[in-house]
Amino acid sequence: xxxxxxxxxxxxxxxxxxRGCLGLVLAAAMAGTYFSYILTIAFRPALxxxxxxxxxxxxxxIIAGAALLSFGFVLTAVYVLVANTRLDALSRRLEEDLR
Numbered sequence: 001x002x003x004x005x006x007x008x009x010x011x012x013x014x015x016x017x018x019r020g021c022l023g024l025v026l027a028a029a030m031a032g033t034y035f036s037y038i039l040t041i042a043f044r045p046a047l048x049x050x051x052x053x054x055x056x057x058x059x060x061x062i063i064a065g066a067a068l069l070s071f072g073f074v075l076t077a078v079y080v081l082v083a084n085t086r087l088d089a090l091s092r093r094l095e096e097d098l099r
Contacts, residue, residue, distance in 0.1 A: 011097055015090040022082055026075045037068050 005013050040047060041061075048061030 006094075006098065009094060009097065011090055011094040015087060015094060018090070019083075019087055022079065022087075026079055030075055033068060033071055037064055040064075066079060 009079050023081050045061075048059060048064060052060060052063060
């Protein structure tokens with residue numbers, strides 16, 4: 001059967017493994033960063049309430065929140081970069097091998 005032929009192919013196995021590892025690493029990085037932020041809000045909110053400078057209305061909490069949002073965009077860019085280079089190359093190789 002065609003599905004078994006694809007699933008048994010070493011390039012497919014490599015592609016599935018690399019995509020899974022990439023997703024797991026990026027998700028763990030985002031989750032760890034997000035939960036650190038949330039736990040700081042829950043248990044040490046005074047840390048995030050400190051103004052950036054003495055006469056500023058912007059606090060470190062706002063900076064940390066913006067950094068967290070930016071980190072999500074960076075992780076998305078990393079995923080797109082790896083997917084468009086390494087994973088697409090493996091997909092093309094798999095397609096060529098299965099013709």
